[in-house]
Structure formats: C-alpha cells, structure tokens
Amino acid sequence: MKPPADARSGGGEPLLRVEGLSKTFHDRRLFSRAGGAGVRAVDSVSFSLAAGETLGVVGETGSGKSTLGRLVLRLVEPSAGRIRFNGEDITALSQRQLRRMRQQVQMIFQDPYGSLDPRMSVGAIVAEPMIVHGLWHGGRDDRVLEVMRQVGLQAEHRNRYPHEFSGGQRQRIGIARAMALQPKLLVLDEPVSALDVSIQAQIINLLRELQQQADLGFLFIAHDLAVVRHVSNRVAVMYLGEIVEIGPRDALYSSPMHPYTVSLLSAVPVPTVDRERGRDRVVLHGEIGSATNLPSGCRFHPRCYKARLKAENPDVETVESQGERLPAACVLHQPRPVDAGDGHVAICHFPERGGDRSEVAVRAVESSRGAG
Amino acid sequence: MSDGAVLAVRDLSTVFPSEAGPVTTVDGVSFSLGAGETLAVVGESGSGKTMTFLSVLRLVPPPGRVTGGEVLLEGADIAALPASEMRWIRGAGIAMVFQDPLTALNPVFTIGDQMLEVIRAHTAMSPRQARALALEVLERVHIPAPAKRIDDYPHQLSGGMRQRVLIAMAIALRPKVLIADEPTTALDVTVQAQILELLAELRSELGMGMVLITHDLGLVARYADRVAVMYAGRVVETSPIAQGFGRSRHPYTRSLFRSIPRLDLPADQPLTVIAGQPPDLARLPAGCAFEPRCFLGNGREDCRSERPALLPTTSDRHLSACPHWRALIDAEAGA
C-alpha cells in the first residue's frame, strides 16, 4: 500500500472526513425515556481518510467500532457531528439524496454466511447493486462476470447459491457485490475474522489488490491487531466509544502512547516460542466497562496500569476511587489530546512517551518491533 | 510414548453418514497426554479437532458414530464403558470447557444452581457441602466476592466472568484432564490473556493434563508443551513446543505460519497464501489430503496415490505425516 497520504496538507479535501461524530442509543421502552442518558456507542470521533489509504480501527467488543462504520454509511443515523465525503457534507442528506453517495461507499461484512441472501444466485447477488442504482441496461452481464473474475470467482459460479460455497468464497461474493458499483471507499467490518486462518491471507491479498487497482480508501475495522497492522497505513484505537489513540501505523505499534494500546499490544501472543515465553504481560484489571455507565474522568482509568503506577509517585495528587488510590486527574478530569507529531495523537493524562515511558510499555512492545 | 500418560488415545475414528457416503471426521487419531502437560491441538474448522475430543467423551452428535479406537484414562479403557459410568467420567475424569460461555450456561438458573447440579450429580455431597465446594472453586478461578456472585444469573456476568464460571464448574470435581475448546475465541484479547493465565495456573496447581484446542499459533507458543496439528481429520504433525515449534516438518504447518500476519515480523512482510479451499471431507483425494494445496507436492506421484502415515522425523518425538519433510529442512538451510 502506498505511504500514508497526508490528509492535513492543503491539497484539497480528503476522501472522508468525520468530525465530532456521535451516536447515542436511547432506550425505546415506553416508561424509561425521561431519565436514561442512553448508550454512548460513539462519542465525538474525528478522523480523515485519503483515497488509496487504509485507516485501521481496532477495539474490543463494545468499543463502538462497528457502530462507527455504520455511521459513515449512514446505516445508523448520527446523533451529532459531520460526515464529509469528497468534500460534500452527507450528514443531512435525505435517504433519496444518499443513494448517489451509496454508489461510492460500500461495505464488506464480517459474516459471509449471513450477509448474502440465501435465495439468490451469485449472479443475481452481484448484479443487484447495479439494478438498484439504475445502471443495469441489458448486456451488463459482462460487468457481472468481470467483477466476479476480479475477485477470483469463476463464470460458472454465477448460477450457484451461497450455501454451496465455503466461507472464503462467500466473502469473495460479498466483495464482488461491493465492487460492482466501482466505489471510492470501502468500510470493512471484520472482513476476515470469521474465516479460517489459511483463507484469511487470500482475502487480505485480494483486498490489497483491489485497493491498488482503484485507489480505494479503506476503513478497516477489526479486533485483530496483527491483521490491522498488516493492512493499515494509519490506525485508530477505540475504547468505550472514543478514539483514544490514532497515528501512523509504525509509530503507533512501535511507540504506543496510550496505556490501553500498550495493554492491547502486550496481550497479543506471538507465534515465536522464545519471544513469547520471555514476555511480560500487562494484565488489565477487569473488562471493558459499559457505555451506559461511563466512568468519570478518563474512561480507561478503572483498568489502567499506568494510573496505578503514577499513583505510587508521591508527587502525584491522588483520590480514592473504588477502594483504590488513583491519580486525581485520571479519576476527575477528561484527558486532552497529546500530539507526538506526524498525526500521532493520544488522549491521556500520563501518555507513554519520552522520559515518562514506563518499563512495562517498553517490554510490551518489544515483540511488535518486528524481527530484523 | 510414555506409559505414565493420563490420557492416551489410539486410532480413534469417527464417521458420519451423509448423502455423499460416509464422512470420516476423525481418522485414526492417536495422541497421549501426561499429567501437568498441555497439549495444543491446532487446526481449521472441519479439521476434526473438536470432534476428536467429543469422540473421546462419547458426545458425538448423532448420526455420527465412533467407529474404532482406544481411549485410556489413567490406563483404563473408557471407550467401552456403559453410558452410566461414562457420565461419571465426564466431569470427574475428563472435563470440557467450550468456546461460547454464554450458550454453555442455562439462562434461567443461577450459576450456583448450575454448579451444584454438576457437583451433586457426581458426588454424595449434601447441598451445604456442595455449595461450600462451589464457593471454593469460584474463589479459585478468581471471581471477586464469590459469595455474592454465586446467586447471579449468567446474564449478570461479563463474558470473561462467565468463562471463569464454566472453568470453575469444570475443575470442581478435580478432573484428571481438562479440555479447553477455543476457550477464548469469543472473548476480547485483554480478557483472553486473563483466562489463559488462569488455565495455566490451575493446570499446575491441580496437576491436570490439559488440552488446548485453538487456531491461534500465538497461544500455542505461550501455553503449550506439545502441539498436534490436524488437517482433514488426521494428525499431520506433532512435536514438543520447545524443539519443534517454528521448525515444522510438515508443509501445512509451514504454510500456516507464513499465511498469518504476525506482530513479531516486519509489518510489510507479504503473506503467503495457501492455495485453494479447506478440504471437503466427503471428497478427499486418495493420497495426502493436503496435496492439492501443498507447495512441496507439485504432483509427486506418491503424494497422490498414498495416504502418508505419521512417522518420526529428526527426533522420535517430532512426528510428521509428510514423507518429504527433509525437503523443508533443505529449504531452511538454503534460506
């Protein structure tokens, strides 16, 4: 993939720019409307994505990463914020006006079993987007075959049904369907996580090929840090609806600033025995909290190792929280963005950088430096 | 292999009838497991890794049938035990932890009810004693405030906590063998680490033999003592981790290592694709099941005609079902 295009430089609008995007899901039950604050699935997320670039989004279940992808396509209506596609604000477009945009922004889904209509043949599935957008004038058969060939399906597959195919093949059908309209941006929601290990590489390589051919922008959402590192130019890490760290891939993986990123990296086991056995893990406290009941201050503080390290320092003002002494800043105040340059930003009171880098962080990322 | 094995399986086979004829999902699988040892079983979906252990426990879903083989638990063959004794073995002899902690628990009973049910089915304990034991094992799997948690319903617990409960249920009767089938696949990576550390800790404390069924080679590197790689219902390679991992003697294992993105290799390292699709068990080739996807094969006559046996390679603890394993070492030396 090509080096990260710098979306910030003056050269026009990026392909996609998202500003302060939020989504709060409200409880729709009859009698609970008044009190509840709702679930803040995505909270003030901003980023941009250039043509030909891949922005990886990693996070755990409940981090809001899937909702984010759906917001960009407006499959879920945003509660606040703006989405600009090719410079045009699409946040307020009506469903009818959106159709034009939908030709250019397509989605690849995680579940290659469920995301294809079991009653339609492969040919019909691939042709459908063209029919929907009025691009089907008899004789587009060749276009169907062309797209199918592009994704590595054979012409004779067109009359078969999804259940006759293996998982990898089905994912190819889903990709063919998305590519039929020649989009500019693909939102990929866990595109390989449901596939067998030996098939993942096939699909990753196919996606890479398609991206290079058409200068596609990829918003690549996944929980697998190794896969995201492999495909992305830049990476965003989400925690409880927020992007807690975003930056160029190599910077983020080799010198992560946010303690959550550090913890994630340290938790991924690597298949090299000596390296893996020699590693120390950051064992996080508990599990990801609930977005209905967000912690005060920094959202990560109940699980953060760095906050606990800092609390031992007599110079840091601490407060009592859930039976533990933690830095007052972490518990009481929302952290501000810290910029390490080159678009590498984290929101943390005590980021892992420079002289403040803890031993834990150094050891945790050793494995992600790459051998050689 | 060692006679001191806590679990030894020889030539286990399981067949499912299908429209296209009988399908052998477990095909002559043999392995042994020592006390306190962790055996990782690696394979893709359909490789027979889960079915092997369902066959060991005689829990193969109908119309599947175990068609042959010996299963020795501490030297005694349990393959021919009557169903009532087999029920006792499950839990007290061999326990299993499944992938999805949500569906493995019954949503309408508290976790305490469910634990007591298991304990009392296997022992003569009074409800009071059983509850005390349940609390003790919940403590053991590091569930905070177990006395409060024991009366919770499954939906009140997080995914990681549910998996801890299932592990507590599995170890309550001090089984000789614990089979963990993809125990963390449904969990987030930070929780995965917690659960696996717990399993490793319990294994050494209780001296159980542990089987870790997984597709994650990283987990194998960290937690296993030995690994068995399965493909199309057969074990194609088995080796001790310390000597054999990463020095594979089978082209399928090699390909697996090269096809996954890894954090410990440079980010731009290209992925080597394993050609083709996973094998269709109803239509296996006459020879080696991996031959159609193998980078070594290139149409070697013997690969196509004979199904290779699992034989010793450089050491008699490192077995491979590829007769051309030497070619892999040559390539290694050349690289």
Next chain:
Amino acid sequence: MSAELAPETTAEAVPRGRAVRRALGRYLRHPGLSLGLFVLVLLSFVAIAAPWLAPHGPTEADLMNTLAHPSGDYVLGTDQYGRDILSRLIWGARISLEVALAVVALSLTFGSLIGAIAGYAGGWLERTMMMGNDILLAFPGFLLALALVAARGSSLENVILAVSIAYTPRVAAVMRSVVITIRPRPFIEASRAIGMSSSRVLLRHVLPNALPPVIVVTTVSAATAILAEAGLSFLGLGVQPPTATWGNIISDGQGFITSNPLISLSAGLCIAITVIALNLLGDGLRDTLDPQMRRYTGERML
C-alpha cells in the same frame, strides 16, 4: 491474479438438469408430502372432471328411489330426495376446493402484506397494525365468519369472504413474527448498504425469505377453511341448498344417521381426508421448502 488464488468450490459442478431432478426427488422422497400431494391432485382432478365423472347430476332427483341403499346404479345410495350421493360428493369437492383456494389466495396476499409491513416498519405503525390484528385474532374465527355471513347473507362469495377475513389475521401474525426474525439478519443490512430502498428490500429480500413458514401456515388454514365452509353449510348459513357441498350433504343426512349413515359419513370422510392431506402437505412443505432448514438438516445428517 495468481494461479494460486484460483478457487475451487466445495461442491463439484452439478449439471442444472440433475440439480432440478435432485430437488424434485427431495420433495417426492418425503412420504407425508407426497401422500398429501397425491390425494390433493386426485381431488382436484375429480373436482375439475365432475361433469364427466359423476354418474348423475348433483341435483337430479329420482323420486322413485329416495333413501336408497348402495346399488349398482347408486354406488353410495341416495338421499331423501333421491339424489345420488356419489355424484353430490364429486360436485361438492368443487365447492370445497374452490373455497380452500380462494381463502388461501386472499388471506395469503393480505395477511402477508399486512404482517410484512408491520414487521419491517416497526415502531408505532407496527404497534397500531398489530393491535387491530390482535383484536381480530382474539375473536374465534368461526364466530367471526358466522357473524359476517349472518350480516351479508349466505352465498359462496360471502362464505369465502368471511372465512378469509377470519384467517387473514392469523397469516399476518405469523408473517410479522417471521419478518421480525429476518429483519436483523446481516443480508438485510447488506442490502441497505448497497443503497436499496426499504420497499425494495421488503419485496426482494424479506418477503421471499419469510414466505416458506407462512405458506405452511396457509396450507393448514386451507384445511380449516374447508372445515369452516362445511360447518357454515351444515348450519344452513353457507352455500344454500340444493347446491351440493360436503357440509350440505352432512346436513341432509343428519336426520337419517341411524337408517342411512352412509350419507353423512361419506361426506364427513371426504372432509377428513382432504383436511389430513392438507396437513400432511403443510408438514411436508415445512420440512423441505426452506433452503436454510435443508442445509441444517443436511448438516445434521452429515
């Protein structure tokens, strides 16, 4: 694309003709389905060919031979007006099947439309529609039909209308519950993602996937429709005498149930056989119609 990437499907290529034959074979191998289908085809043939098959006219009275016992001329005997029972049964099959077909067509069309819209739209629209539906459902179907016929007068059309109105809410309720299970499935979201409008998603993806279970329910409701028609006719509120319907024949025979039991019994048997055949067909369709279910049963067999 490199040669390495050349994929293979899991299933070997199956010529189309053979696939169709295989599918047909799957339907026919189901014993209940094939038996039900056989009986219904036979009945339909009898109904269509009634003018040629029936040895006598349905209302042709032989006043010399009232309440005759079975003989060579009157295979099942005659009723109190000397009409041939067999001929009346054959003509009665027409009415019963007509009612069944019309009720299925009407309740399937309207019921599935109402149910699908309610299930797919959700929100207040669903709540309002389903509230009305539930009120209709809470009424015993037969009573509703009875009231309608009483209000509008008894004729074949009114019987069909009444029974359809009684059964449409049932179809709607089933349709809605099926649609609710289909709505969250990923391929519905995938269809929205390619820019399909809601109505198109409903017609192209939701309905075709929801129909199989609904068709099963309608097959069974066809059986109830036949019963309802017979019941209404028996009470004198359905198709008016002297038209031959199975209900009328039972009604005619009830006064002679001890001396000439064959009159009512034969008509009752006809109703029973038809209803059982429809139920067998419904069960059979449920087992074979859904490709998902087929796949699951196939996997379970594997």
